[in-house]
Amino acid sequence: AQSVTQLDSHVSVSEGTPVLLRCNYSSSYSPSLFWYVQHPNKGLQLLLKYTSAATLVKGINGFEAEFKKSETSFHLTKPSAHMSDAAEYFCVVTGGPGYSTLTFGKGTMLLVSP
Amino acid sequence: KAGVTQTPRYLIKTRGQQVTLSCSPISGHRSVSWYQQTPGQGLQFLFEYFSETQRNKGNFPGRFSGRQFSNSRSEMNVSTLELGDSALYLCASSFGPQDRWTTEAFFGQGTRLTVV
Numbered sequence: 001a002q003s004v005t006q007l008d009s010h011v012s013v014s015e016g017t018p019v020l021l022r023c024n025y026s027s028s029y030s031p032s033l034f035w036y037v038q039h040p041n042k043g044l045q046l047l048l049k050y051t052s053a054a055t056l057v058k059g060i061n062g063f064e065a066e067f068k069k070s071e072t073s074f075h076l077t078k079p080s081a082h083m084s085d086a087a088e089y090f091c092v093v094t095g096g097p098g099y100s101t102l103t104f105g106k107g108t109m110l111l112v113s114p
Numbered sequence: 115k116a117g118v119t120q121t122p123r124y125l126i127k128t129r130g131q132q133v134t135l136s137c138s139p140i141s142g143h144r145s146v147s148w149y150q151q152t153p154g155q156g157l158q159f160l161f162e163y164f165s166e167t168q169r170n171k172g173n174f175p176g177r178f179s180g181r182q183f184s185n186s187r188s189e190m191n192v193s194t195l196e197l198g199d200s201a202l203y204l205c206a207s208s209f210g211p212q213d214r215w216t217t218e219a220f221f222g223q224g225t226r227l228t229v230v
Contacts, residue, residue, distance in 0.1 A: 034218065043118070043204060044221040090157065101147065101170055102206070102219060104157040 002027040004093050006105035014113050019063075019078040021108045023091035026072060033074045034092040034102075035065055044090065050074060061085070086112045116141065118207045118222035126228045132193040135225045139186050139207030145169075146188040147219065148180060151202040160203075163188055164210075192227075200229045 007022040025031060032051045036044040048059025055067045065076045074091060091105040119138040127133050139146050148160040159172040163182035180190040192199055206219040 036221075041223075043223040044206075046218050046220070049218055101159045101162060101172070102149075103159070104149075106156045 002031065002093050002103050004091050004103055004105035006089075006091050006108045008108050009106065010109045010111065012111040012113065013081045015083055016080050019076070019081045019085065019110065021076040021089050021091075021110065023074045023076065023105060024072055025074060025091070025093045027093055031093045033065075033067060034094075035059065035063070035074075035076050036090045036092060037087050038090065038107075039087045047076070047089075081110075081112050083112050083114065086110055118205055118220050120203075120205050120222035120225050122225060123223065124226045124228075126230060127195050128230055129195055129197060131195050132191060133195060133227060134189055134191050135203055135205075135227070137188045137190075137205030137207075137222060139188070139205075140220055143207040143209050143220075144186050145208045145210060145219075146182055146186065147206045147208075148188070148190050149204045149206065150174075151204055151224070152200075157204070160190065195229045197229050200227060202226050 003026045005024045013019055030052055034049045035047040037047050038044050047063050048057045048065055050057045050067045058064045063078045065074055067074050088107045088109050090107050092102050094102050121136045137146055145164045147162040149157050150160055151157045160174055160178055161171045161180050162169045166182045177193045182188045202224045204224045205222045208219040
């Protein structure tokens with residue numbers, strides 16, 4: 001089976017400070033991994049994706065994530081938070097045969113204070 | 115290029131009624147998946163359609179059904195609505211089937227269903 005664990009349900013940062021949202025995954029196969037962001041009353045927007053190319057993945061709005069197979073992690077980072085980053089973030093995994101769906105983590109709410 | 119369009123955006127239904135939600139994928143995309151999002155359960159997979167065939171189904175009762183048309187548009191239907199069906203229903207569109215080779219899925223803004 002495949003699964004995703006987002007280690008923090010809420011993360012609070014001050015504007016201008018670094019952001020770290022943690023995600024661990026479990027998959028029987030080499031997975032594809034994604035981070036999506038959801039602003040209030042909006043759909044999900046893809047931030048970045050890992051599909052077995054470079055392990056350091058750069059996404060939109062200054063976000064990046066590093067795939068670490070030995071740690072089964074795919075943490076999302078940003079050097080400097082902006083107020084507009086306040087939203088809910090989802091780590092997502094899709095696996096191999098028989099696991100053709102997207103499996104979502106429970107989400108991490110990012111709060112950014114001035 | 116138009117995104118994924120879900121209609122209606124909001125619905126209020128009474129227990130016992132049925133409801134149909136619609137999703138128009140991005141032009142050229144052949145895969146449509148449906149997800150239910152609730153505060154308690156998060157995002158849960160309902161089903162996926164690719165080229166008019168259901169490829170996969172999540173762990174939901176038979177009251178939840180769907181279909182896909184030849185133009186890739188998809189509908190999902192919920193019969194005999196229960197209070198617990200109140201949720202945001204999201205549709206995702208991708209070019210190919212959603213599997214380990216999926217590059218990305220594009221989501222619509224969702225349909226907010228309230229059952230009273």
